[in-house]
Amino acid sequence: MSQGRLLYAQSGGVTAVINTTAAAVIATARAHKVPVLAARNGIIGALREDLIDTTKESAAAIRALRHTPGGAFGSCRYKLKSIEQNRAQYERLIAVFKAHDIRTFLYNGGNDSADTALKISQVGRELGYPVNVIGVPKTVDNDLAITDCCPGFGSVAKYTAVSVAEASLDVESMCASSTKVFIVEVMGRHAGWIAAAGGMAARKAGEPPHIILFPEIAFDEEAFLARVKAVVAKVGYCTVVASEGLKNAAGQFLAEAGTRDAFGHSQLGGVAPVLAQLVKQRLGFKYHWALPDYLQRSARHLASKTDVEHAWAVGKAAVEYALAGKNAVMPVIVRTSDAPYRWKIEPAPLAKIANNEKKLPKNYITRDGYGITAAARRYLEPLIRGEDAPPYLRDGLPDYVRLKNAPVRRKLPRYEIAD
């Protein structure tokens, strides 16, 4: 039997290093003479038979892909329905695979994608067209089960820790006559992994950030204000790292509670400005706030070397697993030692990963709810370690690549999907 072709697709929110995984997939497949197709805009492209021929890309372009942020082939937020609800979609995917001799499908995403990957492998077998489906981990949210960490998280963690350290030095130098409270809002709607990473900015007790607000801990306005006041009294200023997913005791997102615009619409997004207003109104301190948003998850210029190595390793292993006949698995990162940091890649069944969510462990948050523990630091430190700066061109910008993304000629009828 021919090895056929390998189809690679990116899914969900992209990261600073998802293209590192893509580059590893392509480079490893090329070494094994397996042609790689990519789905344009993730699973949507696979359904629409909108495929990209990566064999048209030069070796230099694939090398540059390793250090380019974003998702080079396009990603999407599109969750396939269950087989029971929309079997036709799964059958369409298998038809596309068959038409293009695709024998391996690598789906690079998070929880939902692991579930989709698992179902595709089942449907393929039922329809007599076996496909080796391998899930490849990726998410800045760091919430995948089984794996010790998720490629993409280490870099956003490093960006957050470095940015908090830098901005705090700025605030510290001005606080005698200017800003006293500085709030950085970070991603993490459901789990406080990135907020926790902000805590790594402090090398010693007392260093900023002084307060971390986790989505796991209900926001207590009075306690927060008292803490801000005490910190400003003691060190002259206060740096706060706030998770976008911060909720009040009633379970409402702070970012959606309270503020309305001039038209009466609730002001979308931004827990930082809500907290800043509170500090201003109740304590009278001059404040500033930052909301790096996509900047944090695309900051390839400040990627963690550990993260880049993980991202490469899972891409390489995914191809090797498929070629070895493995199916319905995901290469996961297994930590074997904290210090020295040691890790390896192992296959884990998609069934154990799909639709699970790994929360920030309770023992990573200090008892007062505002900081990270030594256990959290032991976990996080290796993940932000090392640098892997992209090459820069003479114009002062990184040498990021835009691929040709040459389309593969369609062989099947058009297929409409809801947007």
Next chain:
Amino acid sequence: MSQGRLLYAQSGGVTAVINTTAAAVIATARAHKVPVLAARNGIIGALREDLIDTTKESAAAIRALRHTPGGAFGSCRYKLKSIEQNRAQYERLIAVFKAHDIRTFLYNGGNDSADTALKISQVGRELGYPVNVIGVPKTVDNDLAITDCCPGFGSVAKYTAVSVAEASLDVESMCASSTKVFIVEVMGRHAGWIAAAGGMAARKAGEPPHIILFPEIAFDEEAFLARVKAVVAKVGYCTVVASEGLKNAAGQFLAEAGTRDAFGHSQLGGVAPVLAQLVKQRLGFKYHWALPDYLQRSARHLASKTDVEHAWAVGKAAVEYALAGKNAVMPVIVRTSDAPYRWKIEPAPLAKIANNEKKLPKNYITRDGYGITAAARRYLEPLIRGEDAPPYLRDGLPDYVRLKNAPVRRKLPRYEIAD
């Protein structure tokens, strides 16, 4: 006559490289055996006789200072009144100088600081205590007269260009099914220098950012929305760089116009969320916005090498000018060639710099008001060129230094100033 001591003070908003200038001042003075004192929290420390003895810092600490963001001795936003209004303040400064044998005063700041420096040099002569006063340029706003550019600007410019490029790759990969409009708000209350730098993210026509909103151009809602719509139709998404100082035709800041919080207070800060709401309400596009705030001006990890070299050179020249007996001057950056980029440092009279403001030239903005011209690119490109990453420790964070900042024993009575 003894050379006496040199007093160095930082003023106004700090930058990623103001400490590079401080390190150059201290290293150069040490080479000439001149002891350097620093004022704690800028001119406030000088008035209060709150001085720091930099001779207590190790050579290693001063080397690390070169790559540490923030203002190591503290800065302040405090403008001295005119001599006519508060002559006593100027006399107090001279008294402090006299008490500590300070014969040279280096004031590292912007327009206001140049004015203050000039006045101090005048009062000193009047009181029979001549001090060589040298202004040292610094400001991310890039608005000082005479000098070709201001140390601090090149690094925030590079940060902005790189961040816009990176985040745009992220948005581009998701736009088929997710965010279509991404807005980054940058500093620049009065001049669009940093906004213009965002334009450097585009290497070719059509690359992001697609729209730059300058404070120099009154915001035209309909034209803006039409442009966003057209860009999304053409390339699938639209990246907007918006200056915090954006105003409407009536001259009001957009960040203050329109939105009110639940208590009816006008929502302070954030032109990006105002634009985002507009895009959502009028065009229905899914949006994201980022507001890096202090992160942009403290991002020493992404400093421009040109900027670091400028920052060092002005610090070194300032000491040399003082030792050569120059007074009431500022070392400024003179560009002698765009390509290859060549520059030198020359003294310029403070009188020509004080209270002036350099605006973004009209010919740097494209006729449609939404982009930068080739002339702007010629000016900006050398300023963001080159990298000067700080060293990182094994914990994944840059090796930034906090100085000892050992206090100098007071010799004068206390002096109260309004906060």
